[in-house]
Amino acid sequence: MRKNEIYLCLDAPAKINLYLHITGRRPDGYHLLDSLVGFTEYADRVFASPADELSLRIQGAHGLGLQGNEEDNLIMRSARALRDSFGVREGAALTLEKNLPVSSGIGGGSADAAAALRLLARLWKVDVNDRDLSDIGLKIGSDIPVCIVGTPSKMSGVGETVHPAKPLPNCAVLLVNGGEAVSTSAVFGASRHHSSESANWVPPDDFEGLVSNLLPLRNDLTEAAQQASPVIREILSVLEKSEGCALARVSGSGGTCFGLFADLSQGDVAQKKIERLRNGWWSVLTEFRALRSEIKQS
Numbered sequence: 034m035r036k037n038e039i040y041l042c043l044d045a046p047a048k049i050n051l052y053l054h055i056t057g058r059r060p061d062g063y064h065l066l067d068s069l070v071g072f073t074e075y076a077d078r079v080f081a082s083p084a085d086e087l088s089l090r091i092q093g094a095h096g097l098g099l100q101g102n103e104e105d106n107l108i109m110r111s112a113r114a115l116r117d118s119f120g121v122r123e124g125a126a127l128t129l130e131k132n133l134p135v136s137s138g139i140g141g142g143s144a145d146a147a148a149a150l151r152l153l154a155r156l157w158k159v160d161v162n163d164r165d166l167s168d169i170g171l172k173i174g175s176d177i178p179v180c181i182v183g184t185p186s187k188m189s190g191v192g193e194t195v196h197p198a199k200p201l202p203n204c205a206v207l208l209v210n211g212g213e214a215v216s217t218s219a220v221f222g223a224s225r226h227h228s229s230e231s232a233n234w235v236p237p238d239d240f241e242g243l244v245s246n247l248l249p250l251r252n253d254l255t256e257a258a259q260q261a262s263p264v265i266r267e268i269l270s271v272l273e274k275s276e277g278c279a280l281a282r283v284s285g286s287g288g289t290c291f292g293l294f295a296d297l298s299q300g301d302v303a304q305k306k307i308e309r310l311r312n313g314w315w316s317v318l319t320e321f322r323a324l325r326s327e328i329k330q331s
Contacts, residue, residue: 048140052250096131136214138285141177205300211264226253260286
């Protein structure tokens with residue numbers, strides 16, 4: 034970074050599908066969804082600074098598998114789309130700190146792309162709003178619009194319709210991944226659910242209400258995700274048997290599962306036990322993010 038250069042940073046938080054119903058299928062094969070989405074404090078991080086050319090550098094604990102294919106990364110595809118849409122002639126040096134597992138059902142790639150769009154709109158001084166960025170992002174990934182919003186939301190259609198939801202009650206969220214990348218297209222293709230009802234979501238007042246309202250709902254992709262990655266079934270079983278776990282579910286198309294606990298102390302006990310029993314699994318104890326992540330500048 035050159036002296037006096039603008040340097041921007043933005044969290045790209047994990048996206049959690051608290052429930053996910055498949056309500057239909059369009060003639061072009063795309064599935065129609067109804068989902069309640071929350072975002073966690075644990076996140077990837079995207080950095081941007083001015084440059085003559087557009088480039089992406091990937092680092093972090095889960096970045097190795099993405100290296101060597103930077104040009105096709107969702108971040109770069111989104112950046113080029115934004116630049117082309119508004120005739121931007123500048124470049125940017127982008128860096129992704131990859132803390133979330135790849136192909137894991139928690140929107141890592143989409144969250145990264147959404148963060149990049151927000152950062153570049155600021156860096157390039159492009160006059161856009163969230164709707165404009167969502168329209169650009171939707172052509173690249175169906176989860177990008179809800180990740181642009183970045184707060185609890187009801188998502189429907191193929192991802193184009195996003196309505197803000199009330200903040201989720203305070204609780205602990207234990208994320209667990211067995212280390213197997215899961216193909217989203219393969220899971221959707223194998224799913225037998227195509228006609229679930231949209232949920233009449235009632236915002237809860239507390240953690241008990243959150244669990245009670247979620248219990249009648251489900252993730253329609255669970256069975257297909259377990260077939261694609263059998264370790265998901267084992268993770269769910271371990272979470273469900275963990276003391277204090279009020280709800281365990283797979284997020285998105287897998288392979289990350291989440292367990293909800295009333296507080297961090299209960300979640301910490303469960304995480305430590307899982308780490309002892311399955312030291313090859315990735316796990317993170319976090320909380321739901323109440324506010325949208327904000328761009329930091331230095």
